[in-house]
Amino acid sequence: MFFLLPNQLRQLDINTPTLISWVFELTDVSHDLVDYFYLAEACETRYFWRTPDASFSLVGIEACQTYFSKTYEEMALYQQILQQSTVTNRSVLGTGPVILGGFPFDDSVNSQKVWNQLGNGYLFLPKIMLTETHHGQFLTINVVAESRSDLEDKWQEVTFLWQEVVNKKIASTSSDASVEMTEVSVPEWLTTVEQAIDEIKSDSPIKKIVLARELKIESESPISVNVVLKNSLAQQENTYFFALELNDVAFVGATPERLLSLSEGVVSTACVAGSIPRGETTVEDDKLGKQLLEDMKNQSEHNIVVDAIEKEMKTITTTLSEKGQPSLLKNRDIQHLFFPFSGQKKADVSFFQAIKTLHPTPALGGEPKELTTKWIKEYEPGCRGLYGSPIGWYAVMAEEGEAAVGIRSALIRQNEALLYAGCGIVSDSVPTEELNETRVKFQPMLRAIGGKKSVTSK
Ligand SMILES: C=C(O[C@H]1C=CC=C(C(=O)O)[C@@H]1O)C(=O)O
Numbered sequence: 001m002f003f004l005l006p007n008q009l010r011q012l013d014i015n016t017p018t019l020i021s022w023v024f025e026l027t028d029v030s031h032d033l034v035d036y037f038y039l040a041e042a043c044e045t046r047y048f049w050r051t052p053d054a055s056f057s058l059v060g061i062e063a064c065q066t067y068f069s070k071t072y073e074e075m076a077l078y079q080q081i082l083q084q085s086t087v088t089n090r091s092v093l094g095t096g097p098v099i100l101g102g103f104p105f106d107d108s109v110n111s112q113k114v115w116n117q118l119g120n121g122y123l124f125l126p127k128i129m130l131t132e133t134h135h136g137q138f139l140t141i142n143v144v145a146e147s148r149s150d151l152e153d154k155w156q157e158v159t160f161l162w163q164e165v166v167n168k169k170i171a172s173t174s175s176d177a178s179v180e181m182t183e184v185s186v187p188e189w190l191t192t193v194e195q196a197i198d199e200i201k202s203d204s205p206i207k208k209i210v211l212a213r214e215l216k217i218e219s220e221s222p223i224s225v226n227v228v229l230k231n232s233l234a235q236q237e238n239t240y241f242f243a244l245e246l247n248d249v250a251f252v253g254a255t256p257e258r259l260l261s262l263s264e265g266v267v268s269t270a271c272v273a274g275s276i277p278r279g280e281t282t283v284e285d286d287k288l289g290k291q292l293l294e295d296m297k298n299q300s301e302h303n304i305v306v307d308a309i310e311k312e313m314k315t316i317t318t319t320l321s322e323k324g325q326p327s328l329l330k331n332r333d334i335q336h337l338f339f340p341f342s343g344q345k346k347a348d349v350s351f352f353q354a355i356k357t358l359h360p361t362p363a364l365g366g367e368p369k370e371l372t373t374k375w376i377k378e379y380e381p382g383c384r385g386l387y388g389s390p391i392g393w394y395a396v397m398a399e400e401g402e403a404a405v406g407i408r409s410a411l412i413r414q415n416e417a418l419l420y421a422g423c424g425i426v427s428d429s430v431p432t433e434e435l436n437e438t439r440v441k442f443q444p445m446l447r448a449i450g451g452k453k454s455v456t457s458k
Pocket residue numbers: 210212257272273274275336362363364407408420421422423424441
């Protein structure tokens with residue numbers, strides 16, 4: 001598959017920096033799209049995204065433009081600037097110029113010490129992007145050129161990069177190394193949970209705080225992002241899959257939670273809060289599901305999320321679906337209370353602005369938002385980085401995109417991984433039960449990392 005510069009582009013008159021974003025339909029669709037992510041292992045930047053129903057996947061390879069530590073407003077502005085200087089033949093959803101990546105949980109926290117260059121958010125426009133939809137597989141080539149000869153040079157560079165990637169072989173790596181697992185700051189975390197309960201029970205306006213903790217994995221050999229993603233894809237159900245890698249750090253996850261999607265002017269979100277493990281048998285599983293649906297503590301945790309999201313969705317939409325009863329969202333290790341909302345996005349609200357409005361929902365931050373975000377910054381041990389924050393894709397030329405909430409996730413760096421899990425604390429939370437809930441939420445990434453584990457707790 002070699003992609004020559006199309007004739008239309010050879011005739012372009014380029015005088016100012018112009019983004020050329022050209023889409024080709026792939027005729028050879030024998031590869032699963034994720035294979036291109038695996039093949040790009042040696043690249044500096046790579047990205048993978050798949051929706052829970054697997055109907056839409058993206059792979060991004062190397063950066064044509066990068067956006068570090070950018071606010072939602074800045075990204076909306078970059079999007080507008082790009083729109084005015086782009087030449088594209090895109091017609092299918094998720095092809096052409098698309099920005100990929102994640103925002104930080106809290107942009108007032110510098111997480112670079114732990115998260116390296118990903119710490120304050122990293123978004124990029126890929127040089128090569130692969131898209132799979134029910135229309136087929138597509139390849140987008142993005143280059144920013146200042147003249148016709150610059151376009152020819154850069155085009156050649158990107159097509160060589162593509163050749164290099166597809167000519168690689170996927171290395172077969174096993175995941176049976178010995179790994180040491182350390183639950184980080186457990187006593188401190190339990191104390192923080194108690195403090196949060198006291199705060200909620202006092203006459204403070206705080207009703208709910210989501211507290212997260214970390215689990216550290218040290219492996220005798222480098223942890224392969226390819227293996228972790230491959231295992232996640234095989235092991236999890238009803239989740240988004242994402243992987244964002246820049247140099248030696250990668251953020252990988254299998255999250256059940258949609259923050260916001262935008263298609264044809266309609267924004268859709270979901271309230272996912274309230275949890276119980278899966279049962280060993282169907283009977284036990286149904287019993288646990290029923291228990292979750294009827295449990296007052298989980299209902300109150302969930303309702304806080306529904307009320308806040310409904311209120312915020314009303315500020316960004318002209319019409320909104322009605323509030324109703326939650327159903328169960330079942331993943332491999334855990335089940336949640338789930339309720340979706342969708343509405344017509346207001347024309348003057350950008351997608352980035354809409355994401356800013358919702359993030360963090362009380363499923364990851366708390367209620368009220370500003371107070372609890374500050375509370376988390378002050379008291380939660382650890383450093384969230386991109387955990388719990390919007391990660392996804394954002395079309396440049398059209399009203400399209402989607403961001404999931406980056407949970408059930410791990411930061412992977414060579415022989416180490418840091419897993420994150422949190423839970424909603426309300427007035428009748430019991431600290432040790434919350435600790436157990438986070439243990440269940442670590443499971444997806446623990447299972448995906450594999451290895452023979454020994455455990456310590458600090
Ligand atoms: C914060 C996490 O989960 C959130 C999403 C679903 C259910 C949650 C809960 O029941 O507490 C959390 O709000 C996490 O998995 O790290």
